[in-house]
Amino acid sequence: MIYNAPVKEIRFALNELAELPAICSLPGYEDCSVDLVDAILEEAAKFAEGVLAPINKQGDQGAKWHSDFSVTSAPGFKDAWLQYVEAGWPGLRAPADFGGQGMPALVALAAEEMWCSANLSFSLAPLLTLGAVEAINHHASEELKAVYLPKMSSGEWTGTMNLTEPQAGSDLAQVRSRAVPVGDGSYKVSGQKIFITWGEHDMADNIVHLVLARLPDAPAGVKGISLFIVPKFLVNEDGSLGARNDVRCVSLEHKLGIHGSPTAVMSFGDEGGAIGYLVGEANKGLAYMFTMMNHARLGVGVEGMAVSERAYQKAVEYARDRVQSRAVGSPDASGVAIIRHPDVRRMLMTIRAGVEAQRALACVAAAALDRASRHPVASEAASNQALVNFLIPIVKGWNTEEANSLTSLAVQVHGGMGFIEETGVAQYYRDARITAIYEGTTGIHGLDLIGRKTFSEGGATARALLEEAKLTAGKLAAAGFASFAANLEAAVADAGRCVDYILATFKEQPQLAAAGSVPFLKLMGIVLGGWQMGRAALIAQAKQGEDGADADFYTAKLATCRFYGEHYLPQVSGLAAAVVDGAGSVLDMPEALF
Amino acid sequence: MIYNAPVKEIRFALNELAELPAICSLPGYEDCSVDLVDAILEEAAKFAEGVLAPINKQGDQGAKWHSDFSVTSAPGFKDAWLQYVEAGWPGLRAPADFGGQGMPALVALAAEEMWCSANLSFSLAPLLTLGAVEAINHHASEELKAVYLPKMSSGEWTGTMNLTEPQAGSDLAQVRSRAVPVGDGSYKVSGQKIFITWGEHDMADNIVHLVLARLPDAPAGVKGISLFIVPKFLVNEDGSLGARNDVRCVSLEHKLGIHGSPTAVMSFGDEGGAIGYLVGEANKGLAYMFTMMNHARLGVGVEGMAVSERAYQKAVEYARDRVQSRAVGSPDASGVAIIRHPDVRRMLMTIRAGVEAQRALACVAAAALDRASRHPVASEAASNQALVNFLIPIVKGWNTEEANSLTSLAVQVHGGMGFIEETGVAQYYRDARITAIYEGTTGIHGLDLIGRKTFSEGGATARALLEEAKLTAGKLAAAGFASFAANLEAAVADAGRCVDYILATFKEQPQLAAAGSVPFLKLMGIVLGGWQMGRAALIAQAKQGEDGADADFYTAKLATCRFYGEHYLPQVSGLAAAVVDGAGSVLDMPEALF
DSSP, X not given: OOOOOOHHHHHIIIIIISOHHHHHTSTTOTTOOHHHHHHHHHHHHHHIIIIIGGGHHHHTTOOEEOTTSOEEOSTTHHHHHHHHHHTTGGGTTSOXXXXXXXXXXXXXXXXXXXXXXXXXXXXXXXXXXXXXXXXXXXXXXXXXXXXXXXXXXXXXXXXXXXXXXXXXXXOGGGOOOEEEEOSSSOEEEEEEEEEEETOSOSSSSEXXXXXXXXXXXXXXXXXXXXXXXXXXXXXXXXXXXXXXOSEEEEEEOOBSSOTTSOEEEEEEOTTSOEEEEEOSXXXXXXXXXXXXXXXXXXXXXXXXXXXXXXXXXXXXXXXXXXXXXXXXXXXXXXXXXXXXSHHHHHHHHHHHHHHHHHHHHHHHHHXXXXXXXHOSSHHHHHHHHHXXXXXXXXXXXXXXXXXXXXXXXXXXXXXXXXXXXXXXXXXXXXXXXXXXTSSSOHXXXXXXXXXXXXXXXXXXXXXXXXXXXXXXXXXXXXXXXXXXXXXXXXHHHHHHHHHHHHHHHTTTOHHHHHHTXXXXXXXXXXXXXXXXXXHHHHHHHHHHTSTTOOHHHXXXXXXXXXXXXXXXXXXXXXXXXXXXXXXXHHHOSOGGGO | OOOOOOHHHHHHIIIIISOHHHHHTSTTOTTOOHHHHHHHHHHHHHHIIIIIGGGHHHHTTOOEEOTTSOEEOSTTHHHHHHHHHHTTGGGTTSOGGGTOOOOOHHHHHHHHHHHHHHOHHHHHHHHHHHHHHHHHHHHSOHHHHHHHHHHHHHTSEEEEEEOOBTTBSSOGGGOOOEEEEOSSSOEEEEEEEEEEETOSOSSSSEEEEEEEEBOTTOOSGGGGOEEEXXXXXXXXXXXXXXXXXXXXXXXXXXXXXXXXXOEEEEEEOTTSOEEEEEOSSTTOHHHHHHHHHHHHHHHHHHHHHHHHHHHHHHHHHHHHHOBOSOOTTOSOOSOOBGGGSHHHHHHHHHHHHHHHHHHHHHHHHHHHXXXXXXXXXXXXXXXXXXXXXXXXXXXXXXXXXHHHHHHHHHHHHTGGGGGBGGGSHHHHHHHHTTTTTSSXXXXXXXXXXXXXXXXXXXXXXXXXXXXXXXXXXXXXXXXTOHHHHHHHHHHHHHHHHHHHHHHHHTTTOHHHHHHTHHHHHHHHHHHHHHHHHHHHHHHHHHHHTSTTOOHHHHHHHHHHHHHHHHHTGXXXXXXXXXXXXXXXXXXOSOGGGO
């Protein structure tokens, strides 16, 4: 089950589309350079290919829960984690003040893609840890930072996010977990949390749980939720590990996929209360969680794309090896490799083009995240923040919805063998399925996109992006990409009609706007992915003729862009019709008649 | 995990759309009547709901292979099979001459939908058995029929189809299994077959394998394949069971889904040769298999639709029960059942509308199958056979491709719970995945559709069907369904352009036509499904006002048709663009650069 990190593709997305040189020049990123990033990519590729990919299939056997509440990680995972720590990867985007390298989000994303492609289950441990690091770094006291961040940045300890409770899925207003002040500045935390990724395992010395809970006098709803650090082992004054805290993993879920990632039911305070420490101010827990959500959601969008990439590689390998049936229209009855059958090529190109567009859009979003946090000009930072806000639900929602259909195509390329678990491609199909669900379902991101990200700002960012895409269409036309240009322009116009519709309906008839929210999210993904693929085509055309240019790379890039223009962009009109004309029929059915 | 057989919907599709009364009047179906079929549907619903559905989840634990080459069926399956036999269900569409009821394909299909919804894994045992019955009945000697058909029609024995070999997936020209005449009229069969559904189990006294193999002097390729009956136990003169034959199940596959259906690797002749009996003439095996393929493929199309129906029911149940988040736009912060969230409704309506259209199209195809085999006027029989030939790849391919996306939507409705195996909906997602693969992948049916079914007859049936759909669009416009009519007419026009393109390119540039074959198959599914939903809307409108009409049923039907018109039909233009404009970019990528 080989994985070849697509370093050239990643480099193209970073350097050409997301303008890495400009990101490296932002204040605080001075240590970053294109050369350094090249070296990081090469090393990350080696690690992903050599250490993480080989244990992905055995990871599917799953972690094991024991009746003493301990969890044994899937075979090979602990050793891989120790190597990951040894190599310093946990610190790549951790803050430099606490031992990390403080690399831009754009660079971290590139490495994360490789971890996710190689081994999605494994990749969640560092992803969650970094989320916890970010929340602590932004909001906790210096004292707490000093205790927790160095060991988390080094990977000696891992982190988790404890949000969901059985009665409260995405609706955090319903959180019931309690935290009672002890009097010494600490709290006793109690309650049950579910769906806790890497909530318990044996890979690291300690696990730092970030837990949403309510103080005794907290107001109801989301304004009464506070954020606490609850370590698995208490930490002594000298930094050594102390007593086991009153938190335990009471079971692991049996899931459709990502079996290598233990999904824990966590019980806090069964023996009187787990010792916890308040992060920042009381009742601001939800706001604190939101500060790291853009990163986390971008990360999940990358997960979806990365699993599709891995599935693509597997499907290509099979399609080259498997000989079956004569070539279409050939008088020669000999079988040919199925990669020669047009429909197999169509499936492979569909995955390939989707992945490239998704990667490009994710990289552009990551670069905007870096600019939003570091750009010295306030107005630039603000406009990039608006861009991030708009792009994140699209990258999260579109990439992951596509992951379901693209990994399904990879199964299909394998025919009957795709359905056999030993083949391995079914694992990607199962693993991918979670990505459109966790960190907010696509429906939740659709609502976010039409409400806070479109209506609330009068459609400004949406229109600015569509205008950019239209300009690119004009350049494509001038450069001879006539059909791509025409399809992009038509798609931009359709998307614009949808923006108009959302702005017109959202306030007075929000149900109508909401009915089309996910089709809108998807079509914006296709249009903005098309914008990036258009830019890619223009760059590839320009570079193709340069001395020493990688002719094969640009040939493939141009072919893939063309495919995107002819197979993806035309889907926009159908989705736009659903948004603009289809809301009534979403809402019409009397509830009792479903 | 409740299943409620949608008897009203099935009855509507049978009686109104597929014209059951006319089918009952065909020669040979005189015993059939609408009242009888009503009774059959009620009984089938009871059996599916009460016996098959309750063991579906435990069936996911799988059948067990033992080192003595025996297989223990999944828990509860043997008992359910005995009840199925006791109730006489195996005989529903088995020939009346051999103890069956000889019901029309249309009626059998209705019952089969319920078996498949209730328990897809179980349903494959009778489906495969009936396929074997049909092949034997059409092509074997009277002697062989007398030995095998009564016990297979009663369900005392089951049947299998042994086509695939490791080196020969769908390309049966590569079949290598051998059959050597013994001299007494029997043959010694040897070879290995894979992917044999219900190839070994403990539910019935005997298993009758139909095996494709080559005689010693057979020509190469598909013209040298013969069909043999190879029973697990030889049958004595008096009909009692004799010696164990030299055929064994050497392993079961570990699959993504349908775990309750044992998928066997079968080895014939390890101890000198399994005794087999030639069906019909030598070297005609492939042609004989084709006579039953339309039924089998229609059956798999029904499987896809039926699993989507079951997933729909599960999703509706969850969406009614699960309370989360305030209603969109509501000032009241209280959570509401998620069925009130527009995107959840959109997902439910998408599944519902897809299933209804697919069911309608499958029923129309089944009725054509009945007319083709029984219509007394030769020209009518012939035109219906052309209709069957054209519709079967669409019903098979479209329904099953949709099953992947519709069961995925049902998972999505469940949010995080959808990813947890105990919830049960993930099983439907996994089970459904095989349907677009076996009995020919969608790619194979796409090629069949554009070649033998479109180009070879100059597009006659395609155009006739599109003309019918256009007439329906006209009626819809006249009846006040303006937007449905406009969308259907536009979709018909797009489909017509695709037919023109295929006719223009297939002969000289078959690779171009093939590149769009699957998008063409899908768009024809959407258009013809739209034709049926348009007919349904017209009928519902007319019946709604009748005395004693089931107002709720027709209200729901009209709402679902409207949704189909606004959300499915607009997808056709994007698919048509891929067919007509997108072939070049499917073929352009140099093979080495994938």
